[in-house]
Amino acid sequence: MNIYDIIFYLFAAVTLLSAFFVVTTRNIVRAAFFLLFTFFGVAGIYVLLGADFVAIVQLIVYVGGILILLIFGVMITNKITQVDIKTGTIHTLPAAIGVGLFTGVIGAVILNTEWFEIKTDIPVSTLSTLGRMLINEYVLVFELLGILLLVALIGAASMARK
Amino acid sequence: MEVTLTHFLILSTLLFSLGIYGIVTRKNAIMVLMGLELILNASNINFIAFSRFGNFGLQGQLFALFVIVLAAAEAAIALAIVLNVYKTFVNVNVDEIDELRD
Known part of the structure; x- marks a missing residue:
């Protein structure tokens, strides 16, 4: 395991953990901040894949633009004065089962396919x-x-x- | 274990699934939008991973850029719609906005 692999696992863990918190936390503002870490993690993955310009654009457009827009949406459409920035969830169990099945099928397909890789420069x-x-x-x-x-x-x- | 194309594809599958889960379970329309952003990021990881490990040149990265532009346009439009929905219904919970149902 060399340094490239360690950095990959680090960024993948940051991305997936914060994405998990985005879809599970009940506080909207907290979800928006976890989304920030997800975008940073994905930008790191882009750098590992040799896409430096796309990583910078990801940081500028997503973190600087879309996330700010989402936070503005949260602030405008919630009564900030009352502390009621919570949101409920519905159908969690059927959704978890369906998404789990979907992930299993796609993951099995990916793992069982012989990918023909050419590592281009x-x-x-x-x-x-x-x-x-x-x-x-x-x-x-x-x-x-x-x-x-x-x-x-x-x-x-x-x-x-x- | 050396990191190959499979690792990146699995990562993007997991991100995509989390996005789908967020879209299906969330009540607040803005949280649904956040799930959508996760899905777009997963698709971008796929584009760039195939651009790196396939013999396609940089076209994958170019399409990732196009996807980012479309995501920006989509976020702006969606926020404007959410704002109008909030003015009309006073909340943005997607399960309570059912005026068209009789």
């Missing part, structure tokens, strides 16, 4: 390759995503304002 910085791909083969997707994001944000702002 990822360049030290993926940024220039990704940038070239974005303005060459994927320029249409890139522009469409830009328009989609613009329309979505304008729509969200006008829906939330009225």
Whole structure:
């Protein structure tokens, strides 16, 4: 077991434990903070997989944007003055059984498949390759995503304002 | 045990299952959104793991970036909807908002 494996298990444990607390804790604000640790763990996994730029984007967009948005949603839609930021759960036992079965099936499929692995050499910085791909083969997707994001944000702002 | 593609796939399966569990069991709409974010992260781990261990170049990482952009748009729209639901029904519990049921 070398240092790479130890770091992988560390980040995987952080990710899975905090994700478990996100879906089980009753306090919404606490769940949002555990979600922060989940995103950090996933960013670490990205770095281990050689995706440095995606890891940075994950930190900036998820932690800096989406999580703040979720916390704002929590603050606006709960009466913060009363201490009632708890939330209930329903159907926990059937959901646990169903999800457990699903995980078992997918896990068995993954473990029993002979994966054909080629460990490609990822360049030290993926940024220039990704940038070239974005303005060459994927320029249409890139522009469409830009328009989609613009329309979505304008729509969200006008829906939330009225 | 050396870390291979299988480890990353199992990790993403577990994350996906936790997200599904959160979506199914939570009452509060914002908690359902958090489950959704877990699922999107699991799919991103899969994209990047296959990009690393398959011979596809960096296309997996590019699609992970696209997924992150879509997640941002989805979170903004969903929060606006949740806000309007809160103004109309005064709570955001998805099991109590059943006006359309007769």
